Amino acid sequence: MREDFLHYAWQHQYFDKTDLRTTGGEEIQVLRPGQRNADAGPDFLNARLRLGEVEWNGAVEIHLRASDWQRHHHQTDQKYDQVVLHVVLTADADVRRTNGSLIPALPLGPRLAPDLLARYEALVQAPPAAALPCAPLLPQVPMLTRTMMTERALLERVERKADTLATLHEHLGHDWEATAYHALMAAFGFQKNSEPLGRLAKAVPLAVLRRHRHDARQLEALLFGQAGFLVENEETQGDAYLTDRRQEHEFLRHKYGLAEVALAAHEWNYLRLRPANFPAVRLGQLVGLLHRRPALFDALLTATSVAALGEFFAGAPAPDYWRQHYRPGRAGKVPALGKSSIELLITNVVVPLRVAYAHHTGQPELVESSVGLLSQLPAEHNQYTDLYASLGFEHRTAADSQGLLALHQGYCQPRRCLHCAIGARLVGGSAGQLRVVR
Template sequence: MQEAFLHYIWQFKKFDTTQLQTTRGESITLRHNGLPNLNGGPDFFNAQLQIDQQVWVGTVEIHLKSSDWYVHNHEVDAAYDNVILHVVYEHDTDIFRKDNSVIPTLELKLIIHKNVFKNYQRLLMTPHKWINCESDFADTDDFLMYNWLERLYIERLERKSNAIEAMLETTKNDWEAVLFMLLAKNFGLKVNGDAFLSMAKSFDFSMVRKLQSQPLQLEALFFGQVGVLEKDVQNGYYLSLVKEYQFIKQKFNLSNTNVIPLQFFRLRPPNFPTIRLSQLAMLYHQHPNFFTKVMAAETLEDLYALFQVGTSEFWDTHFTFEKISKGSRKLLTTNFIDLLLINTVLPLRFCFLKYQGKNPTEHNM
């Protein structure tokens, strides 16, 4: 048994509260169980209870066994001097204050509601399950399940819309710029998401508009801002990127001091940031006014078609700048596009419909 289970039992009174008695036969009347203490010290504070005719206000400490009081050295800790009740699953010894008076103890072993204890055993003490509540699925009403899932979906979109609204404020309602930042973050996945987002924020989106007709310059902008064009690499593509970035950096007075460094560790080669940045550059090269196209899409097939992009030619035979690899066209996979739709497109459409004064829950896709 876990002590956290006893905390739950005590906090929500999942035990028989009638005719409560201490282990010494004194009557207990609960007025307030107290509030959980998330810091050091006794488990609950500001508890109020009556033992026989005496009203007490103070803290409550909870253990599996009474003797755990001494195991944890509470007898020498002044923070436990004002404990008014020791709540345990099993009482095996009396506990004393410094003045040798006994701390009242409540044993829960025989008064926990049977159904609560039974559910605890079934959920947390049965091994070899996918998740603890898997056996309850068949008993869950379909209508309840679908409504719960829909509510979770809406709540997720609402949380993401808060972040989008903050981006809109910083970009003066430039929806194209917000879409770019969201896509950049999600192209970076969990490992490089923050790094890609910091790159997207390191320059004004107007630069993407100016450079997107020249894919090499767009790649140079992305690669240069994340700091991967500072190596001693001798191939024509890399040297062209360096030359383009030096020109762009000087022309637009760019800085990348606040851009988070990239990570390659524990990434599969198709998810290397070099590949994802090139794909992001090709996406914006192929689709000027991308936000308008995304909002105009009427079906999932329309959206999938928009994201049918790959890398520039160099990356067909590379995953890094230095080493040649087996040739392969590195297109965005369906699974990756699904992640972009879930984490970027759907939240943005949800927020845009709200911005237009429409009810997002009444619109499909």
């Protein structure tokens, strides 16, 4: 058994409360079990209990064994002095606060219904290779429960991304345009080159970029030069375009003192990438966007549809040279920024950026409309989304895909079944619900 099962049983009061008493014999009445604490400190806060004739308001800490209190060093942590009841599976030790006072204990082991425990074990004891522990039991879960849980997981995923951008916004001096610039730079790496492109955003600060973004030649020199793509070698020797941009970069690099933060050509990743995803290609597309779209954040914020955002990205092509070269000095016809790439940028940058701004400015309606953009995008397909779709989960739009990915990564993969509405329903139902459908 894992501790989260006791959390679940206490939160929902799924145990026999007949003649409920502490190990010391005091009668217990649970007036309010408290709220789950996601931060450091006791597991449940603001609980309201009657122990004997005294009513207590405080915290509840939960362990499998009472002796875990000492193993976790709570006896020396003042955050745990607010605990008024120690709920355990097995009461194998007395525990005390930092001042030495005894904390009453409630052993739940004898009070847990066998069928409740059996339903829990049916989930968590699924083979490690099982991507979805509750798959055999899913026909017993109403579609409404599945849909609501997927939507909840979607919102959690978007909020996590928005929180990351909110932190970036704070780090960048509360500049939303700079936040959009850094977020887009990293996103154009499409995983393989996200990290070096993120560093390139730091290597060419927006304050410098703003002075030259209307001059295509200088903009290309700054970004490709700081990226390490303008160095002379066997492939680039005699290339007039690269020679010109290299000379311009030398001037700008010295002017702004950028030499120390420049990247080297070997820092970019090419392994298992199609030429259309090569870093110079993606950087060329970014340069086109930065040159033709001077107000990035405002455009991303005010777009009212996926079609408008598609035009924003697709209508700013790369410079001519980078539409004809996959790598510096290596010619070849390069495709424009594709529809699927634009959809990923909307999903991973535009939506969370707008949500972060909505939270910052107190606009809940903007959160709703921003997340709604995902419903205008087609569903993504990979091994995980296809698995859930095969089990009857709705999978029509990117909102569904993002929700299913969040469900897998946040709940199914780490076996957080009792934190999931689907798992909680299976565990908390009647004994008859344990029937496995094969």
